[in-house]
Amino acid sequence: MTQAVPQELFWELVGEFVDQANAMSKSQAAELVGTAMMYAAARYHTHIVARASKDLEDFSADQDNALAFFRERYEAMFKENFADHKNNYNEYLNRK
Numbered sequence: 001m002t003q004a005v006p007q008e009l010f011w012e013l014v015g016e017f018v019d020q021a022n023a024m025s026k027s028q029a030a031e032l033v034g035t036a037m038m039y040a041a042a043r044y045h046t047h048i049v050a051r052a053s054k055d056l057e058d059f060s061a062d063q064d065n066a067l068a069f070f071r072e073r074y075e076a077m078f079k080e081n082f083a084d085h086k087n088n089y090n091e092y093l094n095r096k
Contacts, residue, residue: 017037021033021034021037024036042070045066045070046066049062049063049066
């Protein structure tokens with residue numbers, strides 16, 4: 001479900017999404033922005049799975065595998081970022 005991309009490009013895209021979320025958070029609640037991002041990611045990933053399917057039957061049959069894949073990836077990414085924030089809590093939140 002994934003293809004190799006240059007690390008530099010990956011982090012550039014991540015930065016663009018985070019920058020956009022931070023900009024939105026200036027006028028909207030961060031929780032709303034986060035929920036909208038999560039929904040958008042689910043919608044986009046569903047589209048990726050659909051594009052990779054040969055037909056509706058194939059798409060429907062892949063739901064559980066796709067869900068497991070994205071759940072595992074999200075959990076790993078969340079844990080990585082949570083650990084990073086624990087290690088840099090005061091710096092990231094501008095606290096002393």
